[in-house]
Amino acid sequence: MENEMTTHAGTRDRVPVLTKLCYGLGTSLDMWGLWLYPAVAFAVFNIYLGVPPWLVGLALTLIRIYDAIADPICGWLSDNLRSRHGRRRPFILIAGILSGLGLPFLFAVSPSWVNVNFLGVSVVFWYMIASQLLYIPIISAFTVPYNSLGAELTPDYEERTSIMSYRSAMQKVSELGNFYALRFTNLAWFLLPGTDKKNTLFGIQVYTSILGTVMALFAIIIFFRVKERYYDKVVVKTTTHISLKESFYETLKCQPFRLMMVMGGAFTLGTSMVGSLGYYATVFYVCQGSTVIGDNWNFWMGLAFMTGGLIGVPSLAALAHRIGKRYAAVVAASIGICGYGGSWFLYTPRIPWLQTISSGLMGMAAAALWMLHSSIGADIIDYDELNTGRRREGSFTACASYILKLGNSLGYYISGLILTWSGFSWAVAAQAPRTIFWIRTMLATIPVIGLSVAIFFVLRVSITKQKSVEIRRQLEERRGTV
Numbered sequence: 001m002e003n004e005m006t007t008h009a010g011t012r013d014r015v016p017v018l019t020k021l022c023y024g025l026g027t028s029l030d031m032w033g034l035w036l037y038p039a040v041a042f043a044v045f046n047i048y049l050g051v052p053p054w055l056v057g058l059a060l061t062l063i064r065i066y067d068a069i070a071d072p073i074c075g076w077l078s079d080n081l082r083s084r085h086g087r088r089r090p091f092i093l094i095a096g097i098l099s100g101l102g103l104p105f106l107f108a109v110s111p112s113w114v115n116v117n118f119l120g121v122s123v124v125f126w127y128m129i130a131s132q133l134l135y136i137p138i139i140s141a142f143t144v145p146y147n148s149l150g151a152e153l154t155p156d157y158e159e160r161t162s163i164m165s166y167r168s169a170m171q172k173v174s175e176l177g178n179f180y181a182l183r184f185t186n187l188a189w190f191l192l193p194g195t196d197k198k199n200t201l202f203g204i205q206v207y208t209s210i211l212g213t214v215m216a217l218f219a220i221i222i223f224f225r226v227k228e229r230y231y232d233k234v235v236v237k238t239t240t241h242i243s244l245k246e247s248f249y250e251t252l253k254c255q256p257f258r259l260m261m262v263m264g265g266a267f268t269l270g271t272s273m274v275g276s277l278g279y280y281a282t283v284f285y286v287c288q289g290s291t292v293i294g295d296n297w298n299f300w301m302g303l304a305f306m307t308g309g310l311i312g313v314p315s316l317a318a319l320a321h322r323i324g325k326r327y328a329a330v331v332a333a334s335i336g337i338c339g340y341g342g343s344w345f346l347y348t349p350r351i352p353w354l355q356t357i358s359s360g361l362m363g364m365a366a367a368a369l370w371m372l373h374s375s376i377g378a379d380i381i382d383y384d385e386l387n388t389g390r391r392r393e394g395s396f397t398a399c400a401s402y403i404l405k406l407g408n409s410l411g412y413y414i415s416g417l418i419l420t421w422s423g424f425s426w427a428v429a430a431q432a433p434r435t436i437f438w439i440r441t442m443l444a445t446i447p448v449i450g451l452s453v454a455i456f457f458v459l460r461v462s463i464t465k466q467k468s469v470e471i472r473r474q475l476e477e478r479r480g481t482v
Helices: 017-024 026-048 053-080 089-107 123-150 157-184 200-225 244-252 255-275 277-286 291-323 325-341 352-388 393-421 433-458 465-479
Strands: none
Touching: 017 026, 017 157, 017 200, 026 053, 026 089, 026 123, 026 157, 026 200, 026 277, 026 291, 026 393, 053 089, 053 123, 053 393, 089 123, 089 200, 123 157, 123 352, 123 393, 157 200, 157 291, 157 352, 157 465, 244 255, 244 393, 255 325, 255 352, 255 393, 255 433, 277 291, 277 352, 277 393, 277 433, 291 325, 291 352, 325 352, 325 433, 352 393, 352 465, 393 433
């Protein structure tokens, strides 16, 4: 096990492996609490229940606009909390348990509601909105303090990448749970007697009940095993509270942060389509309309996505050590361009397993980019402290989280519009050639555009390793080491 050391600027300041592993458990709550829902929403609400795809996409987008309120408030509350357990850990414990218990209620609808309309649309749509309005503040109260805590575990430029590589690797394992969700509904318990169809809704309700229990358990472990390093030596010495204005407006005034948000938003907006259009391409093109076969392949693609991430994280972390975080991010984005652009050739009914290669490249790019995005973000928080004299991890995390989630949801909304525009019909297995063409075309082009924009903006971030080390030296001369 690595030994924890507090040293002067420029010397590697390591965090124990056990701490990194326990911290990494929180990625399960982040993945299942935030991203499981959009990952399965189209399959549950559109393909199984018959809610129009544009309505499903609209619901996913509207609830993220609501995050514009929830995330900054959670970040502001977290930055200002003073307690004997710190400012992040109380949120992690309470909100983590509640988010696990509340996860199954997101799917607590009845098929009989589909044909009941309110204000001209199905009440299932309104349930999607209402349930998320209740759930989002709870999961935000976990994710914002949790992600903020990651920036506080070490002041070291290189060790931050190591921490985020552990987190990203464990996130890939958690993400497999999202890919397995629909395959879980293929189990014999959920197959409708005398048919080749399944009760997708009931399967998801059981599955989320299991995941919710694990989420609550992991929140308890993080609370007891991960400490707040900056709290006693920096935070408690600050008696003035951070205002809501500082929590959002002042944070966005930080120029390197704005560049990273555009980079992350472009990547998320472009690649979020793999969660919807990619699934439709697998089921209705590669698998010729069979949801059972498609869901099985979706799991194997998730496994490939996870494997790619597990390979990409240590590889790109090592590369970042040699050439810097920004250039490593360019390499990761380039890998993603190959994966998404190559989907046109690799998603084929003639050789179905080729799509796993595309998924593996996507996973490698995504895991590495988010690892580097978070590591650079921690350096930016130091840059902000040098200029403002405050530690505002919660404010930065909240703004970043909202912008990235909004980009993700806009991607799902655009996917819903594309499906509707292309003539997709949930009632038939064999889709029109025009529908398949546009699903494949958009999947192969829009993410490539997003990743290209991400490359342009990440290269404009001015915080290099040398500058980060100098910032740390100045901070420690001002307020001591942590």
